[in-house]
Amino acid sequence: MSRSTLLVFVLAAAGCTRNQDAPATALEVVFVADAKWKQDEGKKEMESALARFPRIDLVYAHNDPMAFGAFLAAKQANRTGIRFVGVDALPQEGVRYVQEGILDATVEYPTGGAEAIDLALLILNGVAVPRDVILGTRVFTKADVAQGGTPIEAEGTRIVAALRAMHAAHLRPATTDHVWRLGMSQTTLDEPWRVQMNADLRRQAKKYPQLELIEKDAQNDTDKQRTHIDEFVTQGVHLILVSPKESITLVPAVQRARAKGIPVLVLDRRLGSEDYTCFVGGDNLAIGRAAGAVAQRLLGGRGRIVEIQGLMTSSPAQERHQGFRAGAGLPGRGTTR
């Protein structure tokens, strides 16, 4: 590189320098990084953001571990006055971080476990249920974490509440000789959130002696999950629950089960066809919007934001990003450089 080219680079870099110390006049995302859902990556990216911006008012991370990592970085750098907002709100993780005053807020990504069991019981009792049940979320802040957060309702929340009220007679523990067997195939049990989903399913199923839950772990293997569905059919389960790894591959197996008259209830990720009985899942766009609204409220409409993203090739991260910008009233997509 010639000396003059180098000079151009230095001047260009110096020309970018602005006064970053003054208070912001509006909401502004000043730093965006893909930390791939990982706590330690979130910590490292936050260290860079802190070195670059003398004033940061809020960190929005696409999950709670990355928000915690960012918090650790700010603490190490002795930087105070920064608010932290995460997503997921697992009881032992995000909710606890809010209780301990580490995060200012976390937004729940509902597992749908309890709702799925109740819907399954209704389906088995011959009650017609809607095909798509999109669940709401809950926002946990320091003020309301003790009361279990503030719910943000969605259509699915209302549907489930109405069904529970209307068919309360079916949703009672019943001791009978006839036990309904439910087969559940989980994508993987390597993610805390999916472990939580299974725990929620198990806890709700325990309430009903008339139900027996059979859990299988596909260990991130689509073929294994397809085999699970076929095995459930051979075993003669009365209803299949599945949280799909991959939407298209499972379609034929699910069709075979449905052809045998076995209802199939899909959780979290969509199936690649319309051939299912019922879908229960959260809405990452709505979750992002809720996080954006919290950020807007915490900052009173002005401040510098750092966004620590999950793996941006995954749809949850993309939706949590888009939803956040909409909820905080920020324009456009704002990622590409």
Next chain:
Amino acid sequence: MNPVLASPLSRALLALGLVVALGCVFHAEGAFFAAQTHRDLLSASSVTGILALGMTLVILGGGIDLSVGSLLAVCGMTFAALTLGAGLAWPLGAAGALVAGVALGGVNGMLAARLRLQPFVATLATMVLARGLAKVLPVTLGQDPSSKVMPPAEQILGPPFYQWLDGDLLVLPLAGGIGVPALGVLFLGLALVLGVVVSRTVYGRHVLAVGGNEVASHLAGVAVVRVRALTYVLCGACAAVAGICQTVRDRLGNPEAGTMFELKAIAAVVIGGTSLRGGSGGIGLTVVGVLTLGYIEKILSINGVAEHWRLILQGAILVAAVLLQDRR
């Protein structure tokens, strides 16, 4: 060739210098010149750095160890289970982690050195096995497999030892205070010890000899199997220290920790200038390689470069650094 660039160390330092110069140009509004940036970089690099130290020994001895990332997870989880789960004092936790690392390193040594399996295949197997062990460890605490080991309620930021090791040992009264991270001191201290072992002891000379020419070493009376097996054991011990460091950085035990770190460690060794063919290189080179990688990551990060460009640039810079190192 320019005599200044005749030695691998000067070439490694030149690569590091070029990367640092890149940082001086793309300084991200002065962020690169902040002392905290370099402190953070040293602290964050120390985990893969410590892995790279152990990896250097194995590579010098003519082997390779793909299991270090998983070993890091097993040892880090062991440390977390003992200190956070069972509430034991940190020296006990550290001892437990070291035992796990040495034992699994011993398995590697047994498979690769004594049973003469391809080290690539043998350590690929232990990589998978050790990841499974890390995931099953929470069961000993009555938790679900694959769950994280969290600190107890009143210590959400970890016990005092965690905060001490993840903090600064002292703050130098220069340029408004430069923190000296404990993790960085641990990394450099360990590098010093292993550097002396490699270049100043009989064992170190034997490792280089075995890696350089196994048959000749055997004929010269070197206990080839024992020398080589010990490199894997020492590498396992390094993975244990790295696991403790990662758990301390995270303030919790994560069974997914260290995924793909083996590649980072191997990259650092190669950029430093240690030959993958074995027998030539050294610990000092690896320290320079670790810092070079750390600076590349840091410069891309402070400039907020988008993920796709980061991967492309990282790959390109790696090729350039290795090409520079390969000229001989």
